[in-house]
Amino acid sequence: MDRGPPSLEPAAPRTRGPCVIAPVRAVLRLRRRVCLLRKRRPPLPGAPEAGAPRAGGEQPRFFTFDGAAELPSRASRKKRRRSRAVLYPESSRKYLPRAERRSRAQHCLLLLVAIVGFQVLNAIENLDDNAQRYDLDGLEKALQRAVFGQPAAIRRIVALLRDYLATHVHSRPLLLALHGPSGVGKSHVGRLLARHFRAVLDDGALVLQYHARHHCPELRGAQACREELAQRVADVVARAEAEEKTPLLVLDEVEAMAPTLLDEVHGFLQPQRSRQFHSAIYVLLSGAGGGEITRFVLQNASRALPQQPRPEGGHEGREEGRAEEELRATLRGVLTREHPLWKSAAIVPFLLLDKWDVVNCFREEMAGEGFFPEQARAERLAAQLSYYRVSGREYSVTGCKQVVSKVNLL
Structure with a gap:
């Protein structure tokens, strides 16, 4: 069969139906599914119906699955989060800036202060206990009752003993120098001190009474007296050190002592001596300076130290303090020229x-x-x-x- 002549019209292009229709169908299915979900969801109170047109004809600019009632709640939640970090609401925990925070070292400092305060308080209580052993209040009453006309001297003696006996360990001994003319009560005070310390220490061997004219007469050599005095003092201080007590050494009539004996007594006070010599009380009773005391009292009879205690804050008390300081300075200058022993002594003048x-x-x-x-x-x-x-x-x-x-x- 003969074919006709070929047609001159162009052939139709090859169709691409499946490539374009498939996405469109997917979009339509997705849209129908969204509409179905919206119909199944119960409407919120106050929300417009799904098919009702928006006010003003506005259309949403973007596609979302959230309803119109959910958007304001999320926006308000974000605002609360931002304000919580900035405004420190009451429900959140506040932190001070790093520069204003307290250092942990302050707690350690407070603990250290408390420990030091407790140690100081304990030390003060121990000092009181050590001073109570010697019953200085009873000693003061006994001296005031038995010694007449020397209230200032008694107060000074008791005050020096109270300060020294507050502790047992000392860096140097206490040297009391009682000076005055004959018959004013120096030897009587020395006997009362020896009697009191024998009673409170419960050991008479810790109290030494040395009379220069009795223990070292003129016929005896000064060197032998010096060796005997050194041995007796060494025995007393060694025994006191073993018993942890403070001994008392009363040396009467010191003005009759030879210079070698004064040198030996001065050596007891030196810091290079052993530690047992540092905790001791030396009481020197001497008539040296009695002439100066007599002249001072007679020349200042109108303002001399009163025989009755006066209040320290009043005019009489200040006048008494100035006169007493002047008298002690005069005595120290006179006695120091005789021997350097008196430089380290606490001078107590006894008046007429x-x-x-x-x-x-x-x-x-x-x-x-x-x-x-x-x-x-x-x-x-x-x-x-x-x-x-x-x-x-x-x-x-x-x-x-x-x-x-x-x-x-x-």
Whole structure:
């Protein structure tokens, strides 16, 4: 069969139906599925219906699965998160800036201060316990009751003992130098101190009483006396060191000691000596400087140290303090020229006794000897003694030195 002539029309292009229709179908299926899901979801209260047109004819610019009611809630949640970090709401925990935070070292510092305060308080209590062993309050009462006319000297002695006996360990011994004319009560105070320390220490071997004229007479060599004194002092301080107590060494009539003995006593005070010599109390009783004390009292009779205690804050107390300091400075200058021992001594001057103090001495001695302490008889006995009369006051020349001999004649 003959074929006709070929057609001159161009052939139709090859169709690409499956490549274009498949995406469109997928979009349509997805749209129908979304519409079906929206119909199944119950409508929110106050929300417009799905088919209702939007106000103003606005159409959404982007495709989303969230409803119109969910968008404001998410936006408000984001705002709350941002404001919480900046405004520090009450429900969140606040932190101070790093520069204002307290350092942990402050707690350690407070703990250290508390420990140091407790140690100081404990040390103060220990000091009180150590001082109570020696019963200084009782010593002060005994001295005030038995020693007449020396209130300033008694206060100074007790104050020096109280400061020194606050602790047991010391860097240097205490040297008390009691100076005054004859009969003013120096030896009597030395005996009372020795008696009190024997009682509180419960050991008489810790108290040494050394009389220069008795233990070292003129016929005996000074070197032998020096060796004996050194041995006796060494035994006392060694025993006191073993018992952890403070010994008392009373040296009477020091003005009669030879220079070698004074050198030996001065050597006890040196820091190069062993530690057992550092915790000891030396009481030197001397009449050296008695002339200076007599002249000072007579020249300053109108403002001399009063015989009765005065308040320290008043005018009389200040005047008493100035006069006492002036007298001690005068004595130190005179005594230092004789021997360097007095440079490190705490000088306590004993003043002249007036007539009223001598009367009290007579009454005390009469009561001790078994006589009735009649005031009139005591005044008659006191009138038999010699006195310095100046500025309307009477000071005994010999103090209470002749009281015992006068009472023995009764």
